[in-house]
Amino acid sequence: MFTIEHEFDATVIAFVDEGEAPLLEDVVINAFAECVTVEQYDPRTDRVQRITLSPEQLRDLAAALDLPEGVYRLRRADPDANSAG
Secondary structure: OEEEEEOOOOEEEEEOOOOOOOOOOOEEEEEOOOOEEEEEEEOOOOEEEEEEEOHHHHHHHHHHOOOOOOOOOOOOOOOOOOOOO
16 A cells, blocks of 8 residues: 655655565655655664665666666657657
């Protein structure tokens, strides 16, 4: 299960683990204009662990989920490639 909330400066997505026990803590993703953070409470350390991704890193992560093993570099599409002239 997940929730999506739109706040003033971010979109907040929370993933709730509903699988078989032992269940993991909720994962919260905060999408800001300049970065995306992924947070999860760690009961072993009693702290929230946070990873911050740039928009480019998030784009690469999304692409990597559907690719086979290897090394890749994404390039922006050439805006002039499709123009008639």
